[in-house]
Amino acid sequence: MPSAEPVESIESARLSNKILTPTMVDSLEFACNSRFIEGNVPLKWLPHLADRLLELDGSLAVSLEGWQSEEKFLLRLVIDGTLLLQCQRCLASVCLPMQVNSVLQLISTDDDWPDEELMDDEMDAIEASEVLDVVGLIENEVLLALPLAPRHEYCELPGEAGAAENEYGSASFLVLAALKKH
Numbered sequence: 329m330p331s332a333e334p335v336e337s338i339e340s341a342r343l344s345n346k347i348l349t350p351t352m353v354d355s356l357e358f359a360c361n362s363r364f365i366e367g368n369v370p371l372k373w374l375p376h377l378a379d380r381l382l383e384l385d386g387s388l389a390v391s392l393e394g395w396q397s398e399e400k401f402l403l404r405l406v407i408d409g410t411l412l413l414q415c416q417r418c419l420a421s422v423c424l425p426m427q428v429n430s431v432l433q434l435i436s437t438d439d440d441w442p443d444e445e446l447m448d449d450e451m452d453a454i455e456a457s458e459v460l461d462v463v464g465l466i467e468n469e470v471l472l473a474l475p476l477a478p479r480h481e482y483c484e485l486p487g488e489a490g491a492a493e494n495e496y497g498s499a500s501f502l503v504l505a506a507l508k509k510h
C-alpha cells in the first residue's frame with residue numbers, strides 16, 4: 329500500500345537541520361534583496377564529488393548570502409563538513425575537514441568580464457543567472473578545495489605496514505575488526 333506521507337518531509341524531519349532550499353536562485357535578485365538561505369546538502373546530490381568519496385551517507389552544511397556593495401553584486405558561499413577520501417599513499421580512508429568560505433562576484437552578460445589582475449584575490453567571478461544552480465556551485469567549490477592527492481599526515485605505503493593489504497582496506501574497518509575480536 330503506498331504511503332500518503334511524502335518521503336521528503338520524513339527525510340527532512342529526521343535531520344536536525346533542514347535540507348537546503350531552494351536549490352536554484354535568481355542570482356542578481358538574491359544579491360539585490362540581501363537574501364540568505366542555509367541548510368544541508370546530501371553528498372549524494374554531488375555526483376562529480378561522489379566519485380572521489382568513500383562514504384556518501386553524510387551531508388554538507390551550507391549557507392548562501394547575497395548583498396550589494398558599491399556597484400558589485402556579491403554572494404558569499406560557506407560550506408562546512410567532513411569528507412571521507414582514499415589516502416593516496418596507504419589506500420585507507422582519510423577524513424578531510426571541508427571548510428569553504430568564498431565570495432563570488434556576479435557578472436551580467438552585458439557587463440565586461442573583469443580583468444583577472446584587477447579582481448580582488450579573495451573573490452571569484454561567476455556569470456549572473458536567473459536560475460543559478462546552487463548545488464552545482466557548491467560542488468564546484470568543494471572540488472576546487474579538494475587536495476589532488478589526499479593523504480594522512482603520517483602513514484606508510486601498503487606492504488610496508490603489512491596491515492594495509494587485507495580484505496578490509498580501510499583504517500576505520502580495521503578498528504572495527506579489532507573491536508570485534510574481543
Ligand SMILES: [Zn+2]
Nearest residue numbers: 415418480483
Ligand atoms: Zn594513508
